Amino acid sequence: MATAVVARPVSRTQTRSREEEVLVWPDLVFIEFIAAMLFTITLFLLSFLVNAPLLDQANADVTPNPSKAPWYLLNLQELLLHMNAAMAGVIIPTIWLVIMGAFPYFDREQHGQGVWFGTEKAVRLTIVSAVVGFVGTWFLILWDSGKIAFFLHGWFGLSGGDSLRFLENVRSVQTQLPWPEWSRNITYSPVNIVIIGEDFQHLDFPAWLVEQGIPTMAMVGMSAMLIFSLWRVGWVVTRRDALIVLFSAFVAAYGVLTLTGTAFRGQGQELVFPWELKVSEGIPGQE
Amino acid sequence: MTQMQPSAGAAARRIEHARQAEARKLSRRSFLRVSVFAGLTLSVGAMAAGFLGFFNLRKPTGFGGVITVVPARVPKAGEEPSRISEGKFWLSNLAGAQGDVAGVGGTGGILALYWKCPHLGCTVPWNPAFNGAAVNFPGIVGWFRCPCHGSTYSRAGIRVYGPAPRPMDTMAVSVNSDKSLNVNTGVITSGGPDNPLRAKPYSG
Missing domain, CATH: 2.102.10.10 (Rieske [2Fe-2S] iron-sulphur domain)
Known part of the structure; x- marks a missing residue:
């Protein structure tokens, strides 16, 4: 078999005249860049010379009560009220973003892509999951703020007595149950790792349960139970159905968290009605 | 040829003079080398001084004291x-x-x-x-x-x-x-x- 050897044309650098060349950075960008540099340098020098007249507004010891993030982050702040800080602020958002990014890899069905409510029971699933997410999130918030126990006690005179005190809120599970002493100090690592003053050799099981265990069980367990029970009644058929359930419940929960953090959290992050919400500037003596 | 001798000697002197003047001048290479090492010494020294400064415990008044x-x-x-x-x-x-x-x-x-x-x-x-x-x-x-x-x-x-x-x-x-x-x-x-x-x- 003969192999044809085709000589490639030798490329030679083409000479161009100056007029043919086009700058990769247009002139305007250069001008803007120089302006930005001048502005930055001026601001830098100015900040050396002149102090911003913030005075008491920049006093970290004066904290408004309640202290709130911008409204679009109040869902995260609301989560922070109920669980471990790293979990609520970093781990859960990251995991959820990864899960949402994985949706198209889990639901590989081509048929009906991009169609709103594209499966047979989609509308029903959306409504049911949104209602469950809405009610479930409110229930958990009310429980953890002690309001359910408070209402039962105040409205109906019901009291669990000493045996049910641990149900008042999530933290009571740790503080009101007679946990044996060993369970508060379970050694699980042969060496002690201390990160920012935190001891990672011993597990305080009741604290772990309250700050991480119960919230994880609530979030993963309730989502799984919702999908499972809707599958048992035959409404969830395809993977897309399961994702519709998961996402609708998430949107409802996210909305409730944002709403609660924005309009229902008063001083000391106490759960109040929106018309009772007053903000104190936190100036000493004027609270 | 005899007329060339003194001029050749003068040229040689001029060349030798210029060579010595050139040798007295700081060459670009050594200037850059000295600058780089001086800059490096300065910045490392400043970092070391800043680090050592932490060991000089001050006596705070107000919060911290x-x-x-x-x-x-x-x-x-x-x-x-x-x-x-x-x-x-x-x-x-x-x-x-x-x-x-x-x-x-x-x-x-x-x-x-x-x-x-x-x-x-x-x-x-x-x-x-x-x-x-x-x-x-x-x-x-x-x-x-x-x-x-x-x-x-x-x-x-x-x-x-x-x-x-x-x-x-x-x-x-x-x-x-x-x-x-x-x-x-x-x-x-x-x-x-x-x-x-x-x-x-x-x-x-």
Whole structure:
């Protein structure tokens, strides 16, 4: 078999005249860049010379009560009220973003892509999951703020007595149950790792349960139970159905968290009605 | 040819002169080398000096040092905690088992509670009217409540609910003979259920 050897044309650098060349950075960008540099340098020098007249507004010891993030982050702040800080602020958002990014890899069905409510029971699933997410999130918030126990006690005179005190809120599970002493100090690592003053050799099981265990069980367990029970009644058929359930419940929960953090959290992050919400500037003596 | 000799000698002298002048001048290469190493020495030296500076412990006044609280600012036993702004702490004067909501056997006294929330560091205010803990702690009005995430602490800094991982931190207190207090704001101990036991007896 003969192999044809085709000589490639030798490329030679083409000479161009100056007029043919086009700058990769247009002139305007250069001008803007120089302006930005001048502005930055001026601001830098100015900040050396002149102090911003913030005075008491920049006093970290004066904290408004309640202290709130911008409204679009109040869902995260609301989560922070109920669980471990790293979990609520970093781990859960990251995991959820990864899960949402994985949706198209889990639901590989081509048929009906991009169609709103594209499966047979989609509308029903959306409504049911949104209602469950809405009610479930409110229930958990009310429980953890002690309001359910408070209402039962105040409205109906019901009291669990000493045996049910641990149900008042999530933290009571740790503080009101007679946990044996060993369970508060379970050694699980042969060496002690201390990160920012935190001891990672011993597990305080009741604290772990309250700050991480119960919230994880609530979030993963309730989502799984919702999908499972809707599958048992035959409404969830395809993977897309399961994702519709998961996402609708998430949107409802996210909305409730944002709403609660924005309009229902008063001083000391106490759960109040929106018309009772007053903000104190936190100036000493004027609270 | 004979006429060329002196001129050749002059040229050689000129060349030798120029060579020596060139040799006396700093060459570009050595200038750059010296600059680079001088710059490197300066910056490393500055970093080392900055690092060593940390070992020169200064004696802070105000927060971080010892704060003397005059007797007039010390609350009476059972009164509302008072705010000592310059030391960033609350001074709680517990009457008996007051604030000992975990039941560790507190007998009262003076407690300096660092007002930084052990959760995420907000300044915790005293809420004298709050009794939302009425179900599990009936009859106790007045709690420390964090404005950021709602962690709730008793008068002795014991966390009863909210996301904070531990009770409020305490500062070292000593009582002087004239009933004033020395609070060492540089000695901060992580809060624990034994907070009420750390209270210093005080009779003012």
